[in-house]
Amino acid sequence: MKTDELSNINRREFLVLGSAASCLGIAALASTGAIYRYLMPVVSYGIASKFRLEASALPEVGDGLVFPDQKVMLIRKSDHELGVISLVCTHLGCTVARVATGFQCPCHGSQYDSEGVVVGGPAPQTLAWHTVKVLPGNEVEIDTSSRVDENTYYKI
Numbered sequence: 001m002k003t004d005e006l007s008n009i010n011r012r013e014f015l016v017l018g019s020a021a022s023c024l025g026i027a028a029l030a031s032t033g034a035i036y037r038y039l040m041p042v043v044s045y046g047i048a049s050k051f052r053l054e055a056s057a058l059p060e061v062g063d064g065l066v067f068p069d070q071k072v073m074l075i076r077k078s079d080h081e082l083g084v085i086s087l088v089c090t091h092l093g094c095t096v097a098r099v100a101t102g103f104q105c106p107c108h109g110s111q112y113d114s115e116g117v118v119v120g121g122p123a124p125q126t127l128a129w130h131t132v133k134v135l136p137g138n139e140v141e142i143d144t145s146s147r148v149d150e151n152t153y154y155k156i
């Protein structure tokens, strides 16, 4: 449209042009948002596989300390022995609960003894065990990505 044509448009044409311009503006804003969202990475960092614990926070001898976020339990067998057992059921991955006789899975009822050996239910394997490393500065480090033989205790 030329300038002299714009000055001669009637009210209906003005509203149609205004509506079209508004729709184009909204579409441009929406596509800008979609492009921005596409270019920005959506990243979710899970829980780190290694975590540390002060030696003063270790459980009492004969007891265990559960770390719900990491789904492991630190077991103190004696004054100088630590072990880490996974709380992830080997059937379909539910988190097992600690019971008087060991561990029990709330999903399908698998039962494990206190060392993670299957004693009932559909679970096909013993609960996993992980490494514990003593660090300088009176700390221990637990690595939940590791896998060691069951009943592996580390000297502290």
Ligand code: FES
Pocket (backbone or CB within 6 Å): 089, 090, 091, 092, 093, 094, 105, 106, 107, 108, 109, 110, 121, 122, 123
């Ligand atoms: S997930 Fe534990 S018994 Fe099925």
